[in-house]
Amino acid sequence: MKLIRIDMTRQQIREENVPEAYSGIGGRGLTALLIDAEVPARCDALGPENKLVFAPGLLSGTSLVNTSRISIGAKSPLTGTIKESNSGGKIAACLGKLGITAIVVEGRAPAGKLFVLTVDAQGKAALLDGTNYRGLRTYALCAKLLETHGAKNTIACIGPAGEAQMLSASIQTTDVDDRPCRAAGRGGLGAVMGAKGLKAVVVSTEGRSPDEMADPETFKEQAKLFAQELRNNPFTSKVLPRYGTASTMAAVNALGAFPSYNATKGVFDGWEKINGDALAKTITARGGQAQHMGCAQCIVQCSNVFVDEKGRYVTSSLEYETLWSMGGMLGIDDLDTIARLDYLCDDIGLDTINTGVAVAVAMDAGYKPFGDREAAIQMVEEVARGTEMGRLIGNGPDAVGKHFNHHRVPTVKGQSIAAYDPRGMQGNGVTYATSPMGADHTAGNMLGLYLGKKLDPLAPEGQVDGSRKVQIGMAAMDCTGMCILAGMGMATPAATEAMFKMIGAKLGKPFSAADYAGMGMRVLKVEREFNRKAGLTSQDDRLPRFFREEPLPPHNKVFLVSDEDLDKLHNF
C-alpha cells in the first residue's frame, strides 16, 4: 500500500504510505480522489500543477482473473474535466504484485528534457534520461526499452503525438506479447505525459510483494467461483473469444444506431464486410489469431492478431470501436485499411476513436471524400509528421470542425462520441451528455438494456434513470481493475455476490451491494465536483445541436431527452 510520487521538476522520487483519505479504493476512484484533492481545478492541464496518476484497480495483482486494468487519471487537456482512461495489458497486474497503489507524476521536466521511469522487481523507482528516445514511435520505443531493461518488464508510453502534446494523444501499454497495442486512449492523457517530459514507464513483471489480503481463503474461493461464472456465460465464453468486441457490430447496425459517414446514417452500407464474422474469417484464413490473450490473467481472450495476406503482423487488437471510427464513420469497408489505421494510431500514440472522428469531420466538411482509404491513412500519418493538417487531426474533431467551420462535430466536452448514435440509442446520448468524462461509451453503455428489451432505445422515457444506474455501476467497476467485458459476467447473482465478497476479503470488512453502489456514487460526485470547480455547469452536459435537429436514418429520430431530464441524472 504505497504511493510513489515522481517530481519531474526536480527529478526526485518519494515513497509514502497511502494516506487514509485514499485508502480502500483503487483505479478510477483513487485517481478521482487524488486529482480532486491535489490538482487546482482551473489549472492548465498541460502545466506543472496537473498530476498524472497511474492506479491499478483494487483487485489488480490478486489471483482474480481479468483484473489487469490500469486507470490513468489527470485533468484532461481535451475536455477540461477530470479524466480517467483505462487500459489493459500487464501493467496493472504488475503494479499490484509490487504492492504499488499508485504512481503520481507531478511537476514538469525542464525544457528539452525527456525521461523514462523504471520500477524494478523490489518496487524501487528510478528516473532515467530518455532524451535518446525522443520522437520514437511506440513499437520501436518498446523494442528498445525491453532490449535495454530486459524482457521481464512491461511498459506504458507515449508516441510522437504525446510528445507534441496533441489533444488526442494516448498512453499505450504493452500486451502479453510486449506490443504497445493497448491504449488509455481517451482524454488526451498522452499529452499530459508529454508535457511532464515522461516518455515511458517501465515496470518489472517479477514483483512478488502484493498487499496483504485480509481474508485470503474467502478471496481464493470466490475468485474461483467468479472465474467459473465467466466460463459459463455465453457472451464471455463463446461470443467474445470467437468474434471479439466486433461481434457488437451486428447488434448496433440491426438497431439502426451505428453512426456512419460522420453520423449521418445509422446503418453502414458495408458493415458486413468489417463485422465480427468477417474479421474472424479473414484472420483465420490468413493464419492470424482470431482469439488472443491480450491482457494478464485474462480468460475471456477477446483480443485478436490481425495479419496481412502474407500472414505478417499488422495490428492487435482490432476492436469494435476502431472498426467503427476508422470504418463506418469514414465510409471505409476494407479491413486491411482499418487495421493499418489502427496500427498507425497505436504507433503514433493516438486515440483511435477521437482520431477517426476527426478524419470523419474533415471528410464531411469536404476535405476528402468518404471512403478514400489512402487519404485517411495520409491524414493519420501527418499527425506524426506534425504538418498543419496533422496537428488538426491530432487535436481532435473540435479542432477540425473549427478549422473548416463545419457544424456536424459529434463531441461532448470536446471528446468524440463512440459507436452508438444518441438518436438510435437515446440512453447512450444521456451518458455522453452527462458523464463527467465527456462523451464516453464505457461510462455507461445501454446496449445490453436495449437488447434485453428492458428499454425502448428510441423513446426518451426511462433513459436518464437507466443511464444513471449504469454510470454508477461502471464507476464502481472501474475502481476494481476488472475489465468491462469480463464485468458482464456479473450478470448472475452468484458472480455479483462473489465480487462483493472478494472486495470484502481484500479490505477486511463486510462489503455489500449498497457499498458497491456507494463507491460508484462517491466517484461520480467527486468527479463532478472537480468539474464544477473547473468552471463547468449543466450547460456543458449537452449534446451538439445537430443531434436534436438532424434525424438519423433508418428510424429518422432525433435526440429526444429534454435538458430538464438530463439535469436530473446526478440527483443521487
Add this chain to the structure above:
Amino acid sequence: MLTVHIKLYGSLPGRVPGYDPEKGVTLELDPGARISDLAARLGIGADEEAVIAMAGRVARRDDPVENGASLRIFPVAHGG
C-alpha cells in the same frame, strides 16, 4: 404463408445447412406465426441468448412475424 428474409451472425449460421452469409435465407412460415415459431424453425431455444431484430427493433418471442420482414439474428452483445 408468410415470407421473411433472415440473416444470421456469429455461430448462428451453422443452424441452417448450406447457409450463404451474403444472401441470407428466405423462409416461409404459417400465417399468424410468432417470433418463437421462427426461432424454433432455426433451432434457437427459448432460453438461448440470441437476439432477433425485425425492422430495426428487437423483437420479443411472442411478437407476430410481419410478412415480408427482414430479420437479423445475432448473439447477445454488450458493447466494445
